[in-house]
Amino acid sequence: MTGPFTLAPLPWKEDALEPHISAHTIGFHYGKHHKTYVETLNKLVDGTRFADQPLEEIVRATANASGDEGKIFNNAGQVWNHDFYWHSLTPKTHKPSGELAKRIERDFGDTLTDKLAEAGAAQFGSGWVWLVSTGDKLAIEKTANAMTPMAKGTTCLLCVDVWEHAYYLDYQNARPKYLKSVLDNLLNWDFAEANLAGGTVRAAAE
Ligand code: MN
16 A cells, blocks of 8 residues: 555444443544544655655654654554554454464463553553564564554554553543453454464555
8 A cells, every 4th residue: 555545444333342442432533543644644745755655664664764754654653553453453352262372372371461451551651552473472562652563574463552542531541441441352363363374464454
């Protein structure tokens, strides 16, 4: 996918994640925040060498930039991260299976969701928490603002948005409550398994 970029459709209806994330939150988060990142990215790349580059290439090429290219990174990163976040969530969650389940057991035992919750709560200010695969191991990373582990070539399996706009309407300042609700009820392990297998990193978006 190269520019002009479009707002990819959500993989479920706006009220599908209730009661854990309300349609009200998704309406603003997708319909205002995510949409604005897409529109701003299109304005910023227009007439530049990034206009005909795929989104992932733009993210990687601008990840450490400042100035105008830093602005491009902030919006390109946020478009990629939000597409990835929507696919990381599902109203039809079930336990991980197959190779992914084996690796979770090997690398985390039964502590994975607790550790994701800790990392998400510990991220100071706006950012993201990620389950990633590096080398042969699963790991948890947190990133600030628009950063993504993908920018340095790491395979992302799942992410959770911990910007205040992701939870404030439903949980106010209680980020840990939002994290527990999402981690216990909404994670899309099928998406994580496909990413681990090197499959469709952006699922329906491409
Ligand atoms: Mn967000």
